[in-house]
Amino acid sequence: MSRQMIIGAAQLGPIAREEPRSAVVKRMIALMREAKAMNCDLVAYPELCLTTFFPRWWFDDDQDAIDAWFERAMPSNETAPLFETARELGLFFTFGFAELTEEEGRTRRFNTSIIVNPKGETVLKYRKVHLPGHAEHEPWRTFQHLEKRYFEVGNLGFNVARAGDVNMGMCICNDRRWPETYRVMGLQDVELVLLGYNTPIHNPPAPQHDALSNFHNQLVMQSGAYQNGTFVVGVAKCGVEEGVMQIGQSQIIAPSGETIAMAHTLEDELIVARCDFDLCASYKRTIFNFDAHRRTEAYGLIVERTGAIPPATGGAN
Ligand code: CDT
Numbered sequence: 001m002s003r004q005m006i007i008g009a010a011q012l013g014p015i016a017r018e019e020p021r022s023a024v025v026k027r028m029i030a031l032m033r034e035a036k037a038m039n040c041d042l043v044a045y046p047e048l049c050l051t052t053f054f055p056r057w058w059f060d061d062d063q064d065a066i067d068a069w070f071e072r073a074m075p076s077n078e079t080a081p082l083f084e085t086a087r088e089l090g091l092f093f094t095f096g097f098a099e100l101t102e103e104e105g106r107t108r109r110f111n112t113s114i115i116v117n118p119k120g121e122t123v124l125k126y127r128k129v130h131l132p133g134h135a136e137h138e139p140w141r142t143f144q145h146l147e148k149r150y151f152e153v154g155n156l157g158f159n160v161a162r163a164g165d166v167n168m169g170m171c172i173c174n175d176r177r178w179p180e181t182y183r184v185m186g187l188q189d190v191e192l193v194l195l196g197y198n199t200p201i202h203n204p205p206a207p208q209h210d211a212l213s214n215f216h217n218q219l220v221m222q223s224g225a226y227q228n229g230t231f232v233v234g235v236a237k238c239g240v241e242e243g244v245m246q247i248g249q250s251q252i253i254a255p256s257g258e259t260i261a262m263a264h265t266l267e268d269e270l271i272v273a274r275c276d277f278d279l280c281a282s283y284k285r286t287i288f289n290f291d292a293h294r295r296t297e298a299y300g301l302i303v304e305r306t307g308a309i310p311p312a313t314g315g316a317n
Contacts, residue, residue, distance in 0.1 A: 003165050005192075008035035008043045009233050011250040014241035015052045021078040021139065024050050028095070028210045029085050031270050036089040041164065043086075045095035046196035046237040047128075047173045048111065050079065053097075053198040053237065055146040056244060058137045066150060070100035070109060074122075076201035083120045090118045092164060096172055096196045098150075099127070111151045113170050117163060124161040127154025130178055136292040141204040145245050147174075155187065160188035166277050173197035177220045178195065180302070181226070185218040186228030191277045193224065193232045201245045213247050218259065226257030229276050229283030239266035253281045 004164035010031035015024055028045060035043045048054075056070040071134060074097065075083045086093050092115065099112035131153060133145030158181060162171040169185040169192070176195050185193060201213045209216070217234070225232040238248035250263040252273040261273040284290075 004274055005164065005166060005277070006039050006272060006274050007192075007231075007233055007250055007252060008038065008040035009235045009250045009261070009263070009271045010035065010043050010045050011235055011248060011263045011265075011267075011271070012046055012049055012237045013265075013269075014246075015049075015237065017052045017242055019052065020071040021050045021076075025078060025082050028082055031268060032082070032085055032089065032091065032093065034270050035089065035272070038270070040091065040272060042092035042094070044194050044196070044233050044235045045093070046235045047096040047113070047198050047317075048098055049174065049196060049237055050097050052242055053244075053246070055133065055150055056143045056200075056242065058144050058146065067100060069099040069150075071291050072100050074099070074114065083116065086116060087118065087120045092117055092132065094170065094194045094196075109151055110154055111172055112154075113172055113194075115163060115170065115194065117167055123163045124159060124168060124170065125156060125191070126150075126159070126243065127156050128172040128175060129154045129158070130174045130181070132174040133206045138204075143200070143204075145200075145204075157245055158184040158188075160185050160190045167191045169193050171195045173199065176224065176232075177216070179224065182224035182228045182230070182232075186230065186288075189284070190228065190230050191280045192207040192275070193228075193230055194235075195221075195233070196235045196237070196243075198237045199247045201247055214249050217247055217249050218251070221251065222253055222257045222259065225253040225255055226283070227288060229255045229280045229288050231255060231277070231280070236263070240262075255283045 059065040094115045099110045114122045115124045117123050131147040133147045133269045135148040169190045171181045175181045194253040221232045236248045236250045238246045248266045251259045252261040261271040263269045
């Protein structure tokens with residue numbers, strides 16, 4: 001019998017700075033009910049999806065103002081209805097939030113996502129590893145991208161969990177641009193990578209890339225899917241949020257690398273695809289049979305070196 005899941009990617013349009021979590025949760029529940037009506041088994045939401053994308057602002061080191069964007073408990077009073085609705089409907093779901101936790105005797109803050117099963121249990125937690133942007137106030141930018149200030153680098157790695165008979169993993173936004181993200185999960189036989197993103201079209205240090213934002217979004221997720229024989233589900237928070245235009249293009253990608261469903265708006269929108277996880281095997285057993293074809297003896301630099309060092313000049317091979 002083939003292993004199938006109907007997956008809903010629940011794209012969210014902009015969330016205003018003043019919009020309370022309770023209002024966002026209502027929007028998420030409306031999409032969840034729509035997903036159930038379309039026979040979905042799992043609903044995926046974007047990165048940091050309970051509030052506006054707050055790293056675009058500098059808060060003058062006002063820790064209370066910063067911490068107001070973070071969740072101290074999950075579920076919380078405000079998010080409990082999401083968990084209850086998923087239980088009522090019998091759905092898996094995944095979403096991203098800013099996590100504030102006490103660990104190793106100190107307060108820690110992560111950009112986090114979780115997968116929750118239909119019983120309301122968290123089956124996997126992920127904390128974002130690749131934090132883009134900058135750590136100091138850079139007033140020359142039209143908006144800030146202060147993830148390096150507000151979050152620590154995730155300390156959980158890229159784990160894969162067996163849930164609903166499928167090997168599931170997660171990453172978050174900027175992680176999707178890095179091939180190592182997918183490969184570490186590929187080496188755990190991942191079949192479904194769930195990821196959310198907030199991607200402004202304008203990148204102040206490299207405005208020449210702006211027109212390629214959608215292309216790059218597809219390029220990285222499609223190649224990650226194909227090269228690891230996995231489904232990839234990318235879910236945007238998009239549209240003009242507090243004056244900043246963010247890309248949409250939420251999509252579900254098959255292990256062939258083909259996009260099989262894509263959002264066409266920059267608003268709350270559900271896209272749905274039936275995913276047959278047995279399709280992963282034809283890639284994992286042939287062209288990307290890691291056991292047969294990977295040559296780890298040639299890959300040492302991947303973990304030994306972080307930044308690129310050019311070759312010495314003048315030498316011939
Ligand atoms: N949220 C997030 O990771 N966004 C980044 C923006 C990069 S430009 C600083 C992304 O890679 O989409």
